[in-house]
Amino acid sequence: MISGRFLIVLAIAAAGAATAQDDNVLVVEGAQLVTETRAPAHIEHVGTIYSGWRFRSGETQVLQTDDFENPAMIFVDQAMDLWDKVDGEAGKACASCHENVAQFAGLRTRLPRVKNGELVTMENLINACRTGRMKAVPWKWSEGKMTAMTALIGLQSRGMPINVAIDGPAASFWEKGREIYYTPVGQLQMACANCHEDNYGLMIRADHLSQGQSNGFPTYRLKNAKLNSIHGRFRGCMKNIRAIPYKEGSDEFKALELYLASRGQGLSVETPSVRN
């Protein structure tokens, strides 16, 4: 373990200045994750897809390789407590009905997905249990308890490839997400694609632009020292270009989440990842 980490650090030092993605290999707790693979056929302008991890500095990268170093794990521990905690008028905890959280292995790779004609995300599924089955108040989209729980459930799929359905009933949602991805918005008139497709690998001021992949979410950001939801990140990127963000949990952001997940098809789930 220790010697493995040492090797990673050396490789990082050799990589030198930030141009394009680096060549580092992500090994988490002894298992190698896929941070680079061929772009799926439905992505037009990119040949190879890369995890955002490949664009971060060596110091940030190394935090994700060992669960004792990963600052997101505190929140995962909190979610394990929540899992057992009775809440709501039905007097139930998650653990009352779900034998263990490991049963959710693979779920993160397939979300969002269509259920009864609606596109649902992890947050929707968790809140459906809270309101419908526990008679408890729903958690807010990006509040600490929600991001902790999505991290705990997502962690069960760590290392598995993203594999969302985009055909059949998902097709119209996917189209909508695609349109949002390519539509310039805000006073700065930019689309997601302008930064994350046309210019990934380049520095935009002090930030090293990645492909804006979602396989690491929820993400622990050093900048705000907490877990960040996917929709929270969308909001941030939209506000930076002086655009009115869509609401967290909105149809628009859910569609965008599906489209973005499809752009990362084949990358390993890294939940919970560490970014700056």
Add this chain to the structure above:
Amino acid sequence: MRTHLVLGLAATLVTTGVLADVVAPGDVVFVEGAVEAPLTGVRGDPKAGRAVFANRKQGNCLACHVNGDLAELGFHGEVGPALDGVARRWSQAELRGIVTNSKMMFEGTIMPAFYIDSGYGRPLESFAGKSILTAQQVEDVVAYLLTLKEE
């Protein structure tokens, strides 16, 4: 409600004559991406332009461009070309066109149009109906760019 406010404001400005010789964003004339006529009657000030160029809330040009003249600020972006020696590559009118609305010069560019006040979708409320830079700030930035002669 908003429309009334804007109209009211425009009326006041016109009567006081403050904006008398300012070309409104919608009235700028482009010829092959270049803008010949100055946007204001006040000659651009390169020193003020340098500050606008560096200011993150104004030009924020360093987000995308390397500029050796501002080396002291660090972290210059690389999305666009380095601007060292840009005064040798472009005329004043061309630079005015690029800063006013780069999309008239470079089709589909990621570089924002700095002097337009409409045509963009979903602007945050505090920026709606406004241009990123004022006409005078555009003139100041152009004057500053004209000082960047060294490659």
